[in-house]
Amino acid sequence: DAGVIQSPRHEVTEMGQEVTLRCKPISGHDYLFWYRQTMMRGLELLIYFNNNVPIDDSGMPEDRFSAKMPNASFSTLKIQPSEPRDSAVYFCASSFPPTLGELFFGEGSRLTVL
Amino acid sequence: DAKTTQPTSMDCAEGRAANLPCNHSTISGNEYVYWYRQIHSQGPQYIIHGLKNNETNEMASLIITEDRKSSTLILPHATLRDTAVYYCIVSLLGSNYQLIWGAGTKLIIKP
Numbered sequence: 001d002a003g004v005i006q007s008p009r010h011e012v013t014e015m016g017q018e019v020t021l022r023c024k025p026i027s028g029h030d031y032l033f034w035y036r037q038t039m040m041r042g043l044e045l046l047i048y049f050n051n052n053v054p055i056d057d058s059g060m061p062e063d064r065f066s067a068k069m070p071n072a073s074f075s076t077l078k079i080q081p082s083e084p085r086d087s088a089v090y091f092c093a094s095s096f097p098p099t100l101g102e103l104f105f106g107e108g109s110r111l112t113v114l
Numbered sequence: 115d116a117k118t119t120q121p122t123s124m125d126c127a128e129g130r131a132a133n134l135p136c137n138h139s140t141i142s143g144n145e146y147v148y149w150y151r152q153i154h155s156q157g158p159q160y161i162i163h164g165l166k167n168n169e170t171n172e173m174a175s176l177i178i179t180e181d182r183k184s185s186t187l188i189l190p191h192a193t194l195r196d197t198a199v200y201y202c203i204v205s206l207l208g209s210n211y212q213l214i215w216g217a218g219t220k221l222i223i224k225p
Binding site: 004042043044045091093102104105106107108 | 146156
C-alpha cells in the first residue's frame, strides 16, 4: 500500500487566498483525521471522520476552516480566506477500527501564508 | 493538557540501547500507553502501545511499571536514523482521536 497521500507537499500563498489541502487515506481505513502542527502549539487535532461522516470538528479554529470527505478515498481541508497565522504543517492520518491504537500519517502539507 | 511527562531531550551512542522514560502518574485503569516518533520533516510514525504487560515488536520494547505510573520505550540498538522526537501518549483504545500530543523527547543518536 502507498500509505496516506497528501498534496500539495508545499504551498505558499498570500493572505486572503483560498487554500485547499488534499488527502487520500489508506484503502479500507474507516477513520480519517486532520492535524495541524506548529512550533508553538505542537500537534493539534482539527477534525476527524468515520465512514466519511464528520464526527468531531471542535478543533477547527474558526469558520474559515472547512473539511469534507465526499468518499472513502478522498478528503479536503479548505481555508478561506487564509491568514499568516494559518502557516503550519497540516497532517492527514487514517486508521482502521481493529487497530485503533495505530494512526498512519501522511508526509504533511507545509503551508506558508505571506 | 498532556497527561504525560517526558524529558525534553536525550542523547544516545549509536549501537547502544536507547531508553526513553515517560511518567503518566494519573493514568486510569483502561488507558493505554502509546509511543509515536516523528523524524524531521516527516509525519508521526506509530511505534508501539500497551496496557499493563510489556510489549515488544520489530521496532522497540515497551516496559510498563507494575503500578502503571511510568513506562520506558527501549530501542535495543539505536542507529542514526532513530534520531527523532518521541511522543508518549495515554489514551483509551478505540478513542485515538483523543490522543493528546505533548512536546515529546528529542532523541539524538550520536556516532
